[in-house]
Amino acid sequence: MNQTDIITRVNTVLTEGFEIPPEKLQPESTLFQDLELDSLDAIDLIVYLEEKLELKVDTEQFKDIKTLNDVYQLVQRLQTKTV
Amino acid sequence: MNVAITGTGIVSSLGNSVSEMFENLILNKTGIKALPDWQRYNGLYSYVGAPAHQYDEKQIPRTTRRSMSRMSEMATIATFQAISQSGLPLEKSNSRGLIILGSTSGSPETLEAYFTKLIEKGGPEGQLSTSFFKVMNHSVAANVALALGFNGPVLAPSSACSTSTQAIILGWELIQTGLYDFVIAGGADELHFTSTSIFDIVLAASRSFNDAPENASRPFDKNRDGLVVSEGAGILVLESEAFARKRNAPILGLIGGGAYLCDGEHMAHPQAESMFSTMRLALDRCQVSPEQIDYVSAHATGTVVGDTQEALATGKIIGKDVPVSSLKGHFGHALAACGAIEIIASMEMIRRNLVIPTRNLNEIDENCSTIFLPKTILQKKLTRVLCNNFAFGGMNSSLVLCSP
Numbered sequence: 001m002n003q004t005d006i007i008t009r010v011n012t013v014l015t016e017g018f019e020i021p022p023e024k025l026q027p028e029s030t031l032f033q034d035l036e037l038d039s040l041d042a043i044d045l046i047v048y049l050e051e052k053l054e055l056k057v058d059t060e061q062f063k064d065i066k067t068l069n070d071v072y073q074l075v076q077r078l079q080t081k082t083v
Numbered sequence: 084m085n086v087a088i089t090g091t092g093i094v095s096s097l098g099n100s101v102s103e104m105f106e107n108l109i110l111n112k113t114g115i116k117a118l119p120d121w122q123r124y125n126g127l128y129s130y131v132g133a134p135a136h137q138y139d140e141k142q143i144p145r146t147t148r149r150s151m152s153r154m155s156e157m158a159t160i161a162t163f164q165a166i167s168q169s170g171l172p173l174e175k176s177n178s179r180g181l182i183i184l185g186s187t188s189g190s191p192e193t194l195e196a197y198f199t200k201l202i203e204k205g206g207p208e209g210q211l212s213t214s215f216f217k218v219m220n221h222s223v224a225a226n227v228a229l230a231l232g233f234n235g236p237v238l239a240p241s242s243a244c245s246t247s248t249q250a251i252i253l254g255w256e257l258i259q260t261g262l263y264d265f266v267i268a269g270g271a272d273e274l275h276f277t278s279t280s281i282f283d284i285v286l287a288a289s290r291s292f293n294d295a296p297e298n299a300s301r302p303f304d305k306n307r308d309g310l311v312v313s314e315g316a317g318i319l320v321l322e323s324e325a326f327a328r329k330r331n332a333p334i335l336g337l338i339g340g341g342a343y344l345c346d347g348e349h350m351a352h353p354q355a356e357s358m359f360s361t362m363r364l365a366l367d368r369c370q371v372s373p374e375q376i377d378y379v380s381a382h383a384t385g386t387v388v389g390d391t392q393e394a395l396a397t398g399k400i401i402g403k404d405v406p407v408s409s410l411k412g413h414f415g416h417a418l419a420a421c422g423a424i425e426i427i428a429s430m431e432m433i434r435r436n437l438v439i440p441t442r443n444l445n446e447i448d449e450n451c452s453t454i455f456l457p458k459t460i461l462q463k464k465l466t467r468v469l470c471n472n473f474a475f476g477g478m479n480s481s482l483v484l485c486s487p
Contacts, residue, residue, distance in 0.1 A: 019145045040149070043212040051209065 001053075006075050010068070013048045027069035035068070049075065086255045087487070089332040090169025090320035091427045092161035094271075096133035096313045096414050100164065103136075104424075105431045108413055108439045109460065115311050115415050117296045121276050129288035131296040132274050133313035133415030147230050150216035152190030155226035157316035157420075158271035162227050169320040169332055171265060177235035179264040182228050183254050184271070184318075185239050185246040186419045189218035191275035223271050241419070244382070244474035245343065246270040247317055248422030252341035252482055254321045264326040270419035271316035278418065279312045285351055287386045288312070300416070301443035302383035302409035303390050303451040310384035313415025317423025336430045339467060339483030340369025346477030353389045358396035358479050362469060365481035366400075371467055373401045376483075378438050378463070379454075380429045380470040383409035384416050391450040393473065398453025401469070406461055407454045412442025422472040426484060433465045433486045 096114020114133035221239035247270030254266030282288035292299035342364035346357030438461040
């Protein structure tokens with residue numbers, strides 16, 4: 001996946017899984033404030049990312065995630081590792 | 084102390100409002116449909132069911148809805164209707180109110196998905212954080228409380244097909260104590276092949292009408308061959324009459340009283356004697372004689388044994404002059420929701436002074452001839468109605484509903 005694919009697929013997870021309007025999905029959007037997710041959503045977001053993007057996400061790696069851009073970068077790193 | 088009904092809400096196979104549901108009853112419609120997809124399940128031979136009318140789950144915010152399976156969604160939407168009708172001031176009265184809502188089990192649909200993945204993954208890997216909130220036994224009650232922002236006491240009785248009737252009777256009992264002013268009571272269940280399987284493996288689900296689903300549920304009929312599972316939610320707002328009158332709430336009906344008894348004899352075989360005892364106790368508790376009952380809303384699901392035992396018990400208590408009917412041919416059997424749905428339908432019969440007859444009752448089984456089973460809509464002044472529901476485990480419940 002290139003960067004555009006990553007953004008598209010992560011955003012699809014957020015619109016389909018959490019009903020977030022696409023226009024709210026800006027790279028600088030914070031997950032907990034701007035996108036109004038909470039701790040339960042964060043766990044489910046990991047499950048969806050693993051399922052839809054075929055990744056293995058360590059919950060420890062997710063603890064420092066604050067913005068949507070952080071999610072894109074994490075997916076990029078995990079993808080590189082998998083390769 | 085009189086207990087008033089001030090609000091009702093319904094999601095069902097015949098419609099998602101009381102008026103829509105009742106118009107369909109008058110038109111003798113059924114919600115039962117063919118479900119040919121179920122043929123893929125090994126060992127299941129009943130391929131009929133009654134799904135609820137489509138509803139808009141988006142009226143429930145996502146963060147509340149995420150922990151709901153369909154049974155909780157239906158219960159929440161029905162509760163919104165009931166609260167809206169009653170005008171109940173929830174935020175000010177929570178310590179004096181109760182929520183009592185139940186289901187047969189946690190969500191069967193979620194249980195199937197949960198265990199399918201558990202087995203596939205060899206452990207809990209990949210499970211969503213919200214799965215448990217859909218499968219826990221008090222899922223419906225907890226989810227409705229969350230949707231309402233209700234911070235008072237919440238109870239979740241579970242007795243399969245007697246669930247919502249028990250919840251309503253328990254609400255009546257607790258308001259009688261003087262500890263509570265109001266109770267939101269009822270039940271919900273969702274249609275799933277495992278629910279039908281429970282009945283099918285004991286030969287209690289209809290198998291002979293897979294190609295004619297509209298004829299499949301036929302309580303008291305000579306050619307009945309079992310029940311058809313449905314789904315939905317039925318919710319009532321109960322209040323002490325004094326509390327309701329003080330706030331000028333609409334009084335839609337009164338709960339005369341009720342009783343629930345376990346037969347303690349057999350898990351699956353209905354016992355006429357125990358049904359009779361339950362009806363007798365319900366009448367005694369509200370000091371109503373059998374002669375004062377104008378109509379009986381029967382549980383009768385269309386099983387060979389259950390309908391016969393119920394007809395025996397009902398005939399023994401009210402004789403052969405009082406009209407009796409079952410609505411399972413219209414709705415199918417909504418399990419934990421059926422009692423509340425039938426009580427709501429009975430309230431509407433009282434309001435309109437008419438009796439909806441049993442659907443598909445072409446030839447009355449001679450073993451059920453102990454009661455009066457009308458075959459057409461009956462115009463009759465209705466003041467007191469006896470509502471019955473009986474469940475696996477010998478869970479019998481009877482309630483007397485009175486005109487306001």
